[in-house]
Amino acid sequence: MMNSDMELRHLRYFTAVAEALNFTKAAARLKIAQPALSRQVQDLEDEIGVDLLKRSPRGVTLTAEGKLFLEEARDTLKRVEDAVLKVRALARGEYGELQIGYAPSPSLELLPPALSAFRAAAPSVKVVLHDLAGDELTSGLHDGSLELAVMIQPSLESGAGLEFEELRRYPFYVAMPAGHPLSKLKTVTVERLAEEALVAFRRLDYSEYYRILDSIYPPPGPRPRIAVECDGVSSLITEIEIGKGVGLVSEIFQRAAGKRLVYRRLSNCQEFHRVGIARSIKGDVTPAGERFCEILRKVSKSGTSKSARPGSV
The missing domain is CATH 3.40.190.10 (Periplasmic binding protein-like II)
Structure with missing residues (x-):
């Protein structure tokens, strides 16, 4: 709508005059001198090449072109206002x-x-x-x-x-089914866990799990034998529950799994989730x-x- 010579102030000035239908009232609303306002609106009309207002001693009225331009000017000013509000909200982390x-x-x-x-x-x-x-x-x-x-x-x-x-x-725990021999212990040592079959996550999807396992059991020392690899928490719980092995899990895991399994703290372990x-x-x-x-x-x-x-x- 606007070209290089038309500015937002022209739209604001014209809109104020078109809504008041009076240059004096519009100038007071805009807090500028009336002659300056008249020049700005005249410049706008000259730029567009049509008369937007009909001037008379009793005031001004809108031409047909002026009525259309008022609608478009209001839409443009509203879009600019909305854009400013959105940008400010974005800067505040609210948008x-x-x-x-x-x-x-x-x-x-x-x-x-x-x-x-x-x-x-x-x-x-x-x-x-x-x-x-x-x-x-x-x-x-x-x-x-x-x-x-x-x-x-x-x-x-x-x-x-x-x-x-x-x-x-979160510290690590050993998860096991009810009645498992390890459940008789208060804690399970890293060395004792190395003797057990382990239900683990699938290496392809859970590389961090194996990084932690390698940290607890650095090669080439003994480590639990991986009996089953699972693609998610639900399958891991199920495989442990049916006795395929025990699981090396963090404290947050047992809060997610609930009481379906028994847990014992892994002692002498410096690794955390x-x-x-x-x-x-x-x-x-x-x-x-x-x-x-x-x-x-x-x-x-x-x-x-x-x-x-x-x-x-």
């Missing part, structure tokens, strides 16, 4: 779209309350969640399809180029994303489980 990846079990305690708080604080931000495995999360952060991820700390290799902020850490926020070092986290991170931090600090807090041992 936009967030692409967030997450690992279901590790994010169980953090993500639901954080989403609830964020939606209350920023209802105009659309949050799109992506339930993905660890390698898929890191890939999404690298290629920019994800802005943030709530996940287990990636390995040095897969986490290259990523920034990880730990929010909580570290859960937090991952982002690309080169990525551009939006103000909404930063606001969501801040809410995640507050949620992580409000937890009541001592072992689930960062830095606890």
